[in-house]
Amino acid sequence: MLGPRIASWILEFVLRRPVEDWLANELLFALPLPSPLPPRLKKTLLLRRLSSDLSLRSLSDRTLLSLELIEELDRSAGADAPSDSLAAAYAAVAVECTTRLLRRRSEDDRGGNFFDAVNRIWSCRVADLERSEAAGLVSATLREARKEMEEAVVNPIVRVDLMGRDTKMAALDAVRVYLEEAEKEMGPPYLERVAEAISEDWRRSLGTGSDGSVGELDVMLRNLLAGRVEDGRCDGLPDGDRAKSSGLLELEKLEGSVLGRSKDAPEQGGCSTDKFECLPAAATEVMKMKYVFRSSVLPAKIDNMKENQNQMYLNPVFSVNDGAGKGPENDHDAMSQPNLTDQDPSYLKHGEENRERTFLSSIDRGTKDGNPGTCSYTRDSMDHAGAQKPSLMDWNPTARKFEWDEDSILSPSENSANPSNKLQSPSSKRRKLSLPLEDNKTFIIRRRKRKWSSLEEETLRKAVERHGVGNWKFIKSCHPEIFKNRTEVDLKDKWRNMMRCV
DNA sequence: ATAGGGTTAAGT
DNA sequence: ACTTAACCCTAT
Numbered sequence: 001m002l003g004p005r006i007a008s009w010i011l012e013f014v015l016r017r018p019v020e021d022w023l024a025n026e027l028l029f030a031l032p033l034p035s036p037l038p039p040r041l042k043k044t045l046l047l048r049r050l051s052s053d054l055s056l057r058s059l060s061d062r063t064l065l066s067l068e069l070i071e072e073l074d075r076s077a078g079a080d081a082p083s084d085s086l087a088a089a090y091a092a093v094a095v096e097c098t099t100r101l102l103r104r105r106s107e108d109d110r111g112g113n114f115f116d117a118v119n120r121i122w123s124c125r126v127a128d129l130e131r132s133e134a135a136g137l138v139s140a141t142l143r144e145a146r147k148e149m150e151e152a153v154v155n156p157i158v159r160v161d162l163m164g165r166d167t168k169m170a171a172l173d174a175v176r177v178y179l180e181e182a183e184k185e186m187g188p189p190y191l192e193r194v195a196e197a198i199s200e201d202w203r204r205s206l207g208t209g210s211d212g213s214v215g216e217l218d219v220m221l222r223n224l225l226a227g228r229v230e231d232g233r234c235d236g237l238p239d240g241d242r243a244k245s246s247g248l249l250e251l252e253k254l255e256g257s258v259l260g261r262s263k264d265a266p267e268q269g270g271c272s273t274d275k276f277e278c279l280p281a282a283a284t285e286v287m288k289m290k291y292v293f294r295s296s297v298l299p300a301k302i303d304n305m306k307e308n309q310n311q312m313y314l315n316p317v318f319s320v321n322d323g324a325g326k327g328p329e330n331d332h333d334a335m336s337q338p339n340l341t342d343q344d345p346s347y348l349k350h351g352e353e354n355r356e357r358t359f360l361s362s363i364d365r366g367t368k369d370g371n372p373g374t375c376s377y378t379r380d381s382m383d384h385a386g387a388q389k390p391s392l393m394d395w396n397p398t399a400r401k402f403e404w405d406e407d408s409i410l411s412p413s414e415n416s417a418n419p420s421n422k423l424q425s426p427s428s429k430r431r432k433l434s435l436p437l438e439d440n441k442t443f444i445i446r447r448r449k450r451k452w453s454s455l456e457e458e459t460l461r462k463a464v465e466r467h468g469v470g471n472w473k474f475i476k477s478c479h480p481e482i483f484k485n486r487t488e489v490d491l492k493d494k495w496r497n498m499m500r501c502v
Numbered sequence: 503a504t505a506g507g508g509t510t511a512a513g514t
Numbered sequence: 515a516c517t518t519a520a521c522c523c524t525a526t
Contacts, residue, residue: 449511449520473503490521492504497519 004034008041009191015048016189024048039077040190046070047182054175059100059168063093063175064125065480070182071137087139089171089178094121095145096171099162102152115153116474122149124478452494456482460494469495 011031014024033041046066053063067090071082082090098121101113126146130138152158187193459482463475472488472495483491 446510447521451512451519470504487521488503489505489523492506493520493522496506500518 002032004032007031007033008038009189009194012041012044013189013191015044016183021052039073040186043070043073043182043186046073047179047186050175050179054172054179057168057172059093059096059171059175061097061121061477061480064090064097064121067093067178068129068134068137068481071134075133075136081136083178083181084139085174085178085181087137088141089174090137091139091142091145092167092171092174094126094142095149096167097121098149099165099167102159102163114159118149118153120474120478122146125480128479128481450485456486457494457498459483460491461498464495 008031011024011027011033014027037045046069049066050063050070053059053066067086071086071090074082074086098114098117101117104113122145126138126142129135148158148162152162188196459479460475463478467475467478470492472491475491476483476486476488486494
C-alpha cells in the first residue's frame with residue numbers, strides 16, 4: 001500500500017532531485033496525494049517552479065506569482081515577514097518583467113507593452129500588494145523601483161537608463177540567491193531524513209548514492225509509473241524493489257519516533273510544517289495543484305507517457321535545475337527555451353490541454369444535482385478554508401469545459417486527433433448541452449456558480465473606470481489575485497449584468 | 503480577444 | 515413558474 005503521506009514524501013523527494021520535469025509531473029498525477037496538500041509539499045512545488053524558471057532563464061509574471069504564493073504560504077505558516085532575499089527576488093523580477101519589454105521593443109510596438117506592463121505590474125499589482133496582507137513583500141527597493149518605473153513612463157532618459165541595465169541577470173541572481181536560501185531552510189527532503197535515520201544502505205539504493213547518479217532513481221520512478229499507482233496501491237515495482245516499497249511502509253510507522261528525535265535535522269524555517277500531515281485524499285485540491293504544476297512546468301503539449309518518453313530521448317527540452325542547492329555554476333549552460341510561454345501557470349489554456357485522461361478517475365463526478373450528464377467540480381476553496389483567502393493552489397479557474405468520450409478513455413491517442421470535431425454540432429448551431437451522453441458520449445463540465453464578491457465587483461468597477469470597457473484581459477491581468485477565479489469573459493458578462501441593473 | 507446570443511441553475 | 519446572475523458558445 002502506498003498511502004498519501006508516503007506519496008507526499010516521495011514527491012517531495014523527487015521534486016528536489018534533478019529528474020526530468022515530465023517525470024516529476026507524471027508522478028504528481030500518478031501518486032495518491034493527500035488533500036489538502038501538505039504546506040511543505042506546496043512549497044516544494046513552488047520552489048521547483050522557480051527553479052524551473054531559473055534554469056530556463058525565463059522570468060515572467062508567473063515567476064512573480066510563484067514568489068507571491070510562497071510569501072502567502074510562509075505567512076499562513078506563521079512566518080513574521082518574508083525574508084530579505086524573497087523580497088529582493090520579487091523586486092528584481094518585477095523590474096525585469098517590466099524592462100524586458102523595453103528591450104524587446106520592436107518596430108510595430110512603440111513601447112506600448114512597456115507602458116502596459118508598468119501599469120499592470122506597478123500601478124496595479126504592486127499597489128494591490130501594498131494594501132494587502134502581503135505588504136511584507138514590498139521592500140524599500142521595490143518602492144524605489146516603482147517610482148523609477150513610473151518615472152520611466154514619462155521620462156525617456158530614465159527608459160534609456162533602464163535599458164542599459166542588465167536587469168535580467170540581476171533578477172536571475174536574486175531568484176537564485178533566494179532559492180538557495182529557501183532550500184537550505186527546508187533542509188533535505190523529508191524522505192531522505194527519515195531514510196537516513198533508518199539505514200544508510202537503503203538511502204543509497206534509492207539513487208542518492210555518492211556517485212550522484214540519477215539513473216537508478218529514474219528507472220525506479222519509471223517502473224513505479226509503468227505499474228500505475230492505482231487506488232493507493234503500488235504494485236508496479238519490480239520484485240527487487242518490493243522490499244524497498246515495504247520499507248516505505250515501515251517508514252510511515254516509524255514517522256513518530258524518527259521525527260520525534262529530529263533535533264539533528266536542519267531547522268525548518270519558513271514553511272513551518274516539519275512533517276506532512278496525513279489527511280484523507282479528496283481529489284479536488286490535489287487536482288488543482290496538479291494542474292498548477294503541470295501547466296507550469298511542462299511544455300504546452302503533453303499527451304501521454306509514451307510520447308513524453310520519446311521526448312526525453314529525442315528532444316530533451318528541459319534542462320532541469322539541479323535543485324537541491326547544487327549551486328549557481330550552471331547558469332551559462334541554461335539555454336533559452338523556445339517552448340516556454342510567459343503565461344500564468346495557474347491558468348490552463350484550452351480544451352485540448354484539459355483533455356487529460358490521466359486524471360479522469362479523480363474527477364468528482366458529482367451527481368448531487370441528479371443530472372447524470374454533468375460532472376461537477378466542487379472547487380470552492382473558501383469551502384475548505386472557511387473565511388480564509390482562497391487556496392493558494394487553486395485549480396485552474398479558467399478551464400471551461402471538459403469532455404471526452406468512452407473510446408478516448410481506453411485509447412486516448414487514437415481519438416484525440418481532432419478534438420475540435422466534438423465541439424461542433426453537425427446540424428444545428430448549438431448542441432444540446434443537457435444530453436451529452438446520448439448524442440456523442442461527451443460530458444460537459446460546467447463550472448460551479450460563484451457569486452461575485454463585493455471586492456470583485458468593486459475592483460471591476462474601478463478598473464473599468466480606469467481602463468475603459470472592453471479591456472477585459474488587461475483588467476484581469478491587473479488584478480490576477482482578485483480575479484483568479486474569473487475569466488475575461490466572466491468580467492465582460494459581469495459588467496453586462498452590472499450595467500443592466502443601473 | 504471581445505461582443506453578443508444562448509443556457510443553466512439558484513433564488514423567490 | 516418566473517427572474518436573473520453566472521456561465522457557455524461562437525462569429526467576428
